Amino acid sequence: MMTPASMRKVRISLLTENLAQAGLELARTGSFAPHPAKEKDEDFPETPLTEYLSTYESARTRFHKICQFLQFTPDLHEIPAQVPRLAELEALDRWLEEIWQHCSACAENLRKGEEELREVHQLQDLLRGYRHLDIDLGLLQSDFRFLHVRLGTVPQQNLKRLGEAVALACFALTRFAVRKERAHVIVAGLKEHADQLETVLKAADFRGLTLPEEFSDHPAEVERSLEERERRILQQRQHLHKEIRQRREEHGKRLQEAALKLYAASGLAHFGAAPGSRGGLALVTGWVPESELEALKQRLHDNLDSPVMIESRAPTLEETPEVPSCLRHGRWLQPFAALVRNYGIPRYREIDPTWFLTISFGIMFGMMFGDVGHGALFVLTGFLIRRRYPQVQVLLTYAGIFSMLFGLLYGSVFGYEHLIPALWISPLEDPVRMLEVAFAWGVLFIIAGTLMRIRNDLVEGLWQQALFDSHGLAGLLLYLALLAAGWYWVEKGTVTTAHQLALLLPLLAMLGWKWRQMQAPPGEKALVVLIEGFETFMNYISNSLSFLRVAAFGLNHVALALAVFALANMMHTTGHWITVILGNLFIVILEGAIVVIQVLRLEYYEGFSRFFRGDGRPFEPMQLSLETRGGESPLR
Incomplete structure (x- = not known):
């Protein structure tokens, strides 16, 4: 189509x-x-039906939360024949509210348990630094009458000097752990020298530590206490998960029924503002x-x-x-339709460029990458990935087939140019002819694009644009006259009056139309119109010359193969074949990717920009779905 x-x-x-019933039926049609x-x-x-909709949305939201919490996946393959009545929805909403109250209480207990478990793990991690201390950790936090105790960290490089300094102040320093280049220390001494100690500690970049309230016993006892606390939390979590499984089994049948009722009612919600x-x-x-x-x-x-x-x-x-x-495309057109969607959606009545892209993509890829062996590798790769990447498989197979076809025309197999006879032309033997063919292809491509633009403008009622625009009939006549004049000049060395008139008449028509369309002072209009006329000339010339890259990459493909063989011939048998194999893989992977990019560039910039607006609206029919506008769904 x-x-x-x-x-x-x-x-x-x-x-x-x-x-509501109409919403169900229309959604079931999918049209x-x-x-x-x-x-x-x-x-x-x-x-x-605002009350119906609000009740549905309330029930759907609760149902989604319950399914998410209970990890329940409803089976929605069987579409109900009738939508639920408002009274049924209200009763369902009340039941779901009751179930969610129990679930939310369980969820809250789970959340609190997870938070407490994280806290225990943090305490256990902190306790590792004090595990080797043979002391009641509670004493490190006590306020003694005559003894002053400080717990903290100092940089490792300051530890020795700090030990000497606190000794002079009649304090003792004990290191009990090292973490991240900082030593964990205990400093103890007489309380009457505390002020002197603080000055020393500040100079050594001492950072005080405060122990958690749980650290009020010997490290071994604190560790046992934390392990017991952890076991208790895990048992509670296990009990809650068992409760969740029981609720899922208990309410599973009714939740399935609720899913089907909400599924049927979802058609009304998907009407939107219609x-x-x-x-x-x-x-x-x-x-x-x-x-x-x-x-x-x-x-x-x-x-x-x-x-x-x-x-x-x-x-x-x-x-x-x-x-x-x-837009409806078969399996083989789906990857190319996706490439079209990357650019835009066709307007209604506008030509869908999927077929144009499909045909021209294959021809240009084959001309740039013509080789029977390399094309066969594309087809083989597509076959190997067909289940995991079906759309990529179609692209690789399609590109490989055209590469093989042009490989037969060029007589090229894995870069070897003399294994089979060329059915048409060997690129390096006649590069000028390759350039002529590429230029001719570009001319046909541009003419086809311009004709499609004229057709699109006519069906939308834009007849002036179709006749006088630079991409309309006037532009097409100007391009054809330019081609004819250029060819005659190359052949005869001169241009006839007929050629000059053929160039002048469509150009004047196009410039006159642009003059009428533009709202500006005469001087500004004259300048803009002249610039746009010159731009039209240059665009047609540059667009045509741009297609010479089709021949250039075809020649480059052969030249790369010759370079690989030149390197391979410098080596002995084993090295020769390793170089040939690796060189061919390099050509297939690197040059293949570059050729795809160049083909898409020509399609998008020289083709689509000429005739394809791409600002259409996709057809999105109603469908039954429990998804919200944000995409949430109870289906997991």
């Missing part, structure tokens, strides 16, 4: 009481993208692919209790920017 699927603007009128209508705010100003109501009548508007409209109508008529009126029409030209683009 060269363009996004044809869409219809759908207007669904139904009873407000059936809106309805809700979009607020302008008339909704005027004729249907009310927001329908529905409006007045009294007992509701209105929903959105977009549906034309090919799926009849199936959607039939489903609503079959599954709603009361009559429903469904109107549809084609989108107007003014609505085009609002219409989502429904």
